[in-house]
Amino acid sequence: MYIHPDSRRGLADTAPLLLTIAPLAASFGVIGIAQGESPWLLLLCSTIVFAGSAQLLALGLLAASAPLWFILLTTLVINSRHLLYAFSLTPQIQPLSGRQRALLAFVLNDETYALVSQQPPGPGFNRYFLTSGLTVWACWSLATGLGIMLAHELTGQLSAELLSQLDIIMVLTFVSLIAPALQRCSHWLCATTAALSISLCWHWPLGSGLIFSALLAISVALLAERYRPATMAYNEADS
């Protein structure tokens, strides 16, 4: 079977990350069944919502009998980071048609963003993005189905400890992606500010600390870029 080189690259880069995605998706199925939710609705949720943190939190809120509007508001707040993701990708997706952009928007997720944000714009970008996004979507949906089917056997197996150990794959992949992008002082300042800020406000509700830290880091980096000494600007332009 012929697979386009850009798709093959997208598949190869995304594959290791599936190890962290699949157990989380299976947990969603297992927890949902344990709470007495319909298997079909759980599967439908993973297939059409496709937002890991929001789905897991929605289950928790349903268990606590939270009202519908509150769950929807929570979904909006948690997913607001996608606004930033999508904003940063607009230069690359600008030449695409409306339908292509809608498809790419549907499959945008944390892991795919980490990969595609480091890709140069060009003809292969679209295919790389779509392959990575669809791979994560397929994995998320299938693993949810597997979790639903094996809910009784898997209950207690997908411990928090196991899930936290698998975080290492995501952490190392993201670090190895960000590091080559740190080419200027302002890039390092941006990363350091985000790191320090999230260390202080990691406990803020609904992941708001994450958004705050990112916005603070971006503002600091833009200010530094604006007021940097002329010699530094010259050196960076020269390099």
Add this chain to the structure above:
Amino acid sequence: MDIWLISGMALLTFATRYLPFSLARQLAFASRWQSLSRYISIAMLSAIVVKTTLVREQQLQPVLSNPLLPAALITLFCAVAGLPRGLSFMLGLLVFLLCR
């Protein structure tokens, strides 16, 4: 969980992802957009990495006994030094396994 909740969540999730894409033509021409988009990816990914690395069991653990921290630092060092991505990843994983 009912169909209305799922539909609402799907709509809101898609809206947050699609809204900026729908404005792509207007935004792409803004002169400072390219550098801003670079900062967004650095800031978001750095914050996610640091939070996942340091927050273990609902506690901040910025200590070397947290095996994710030395592993992440080694990967960062290797990647900044110009080693290939796969090798940086594998060295970090090795450090993680040794520290565990």
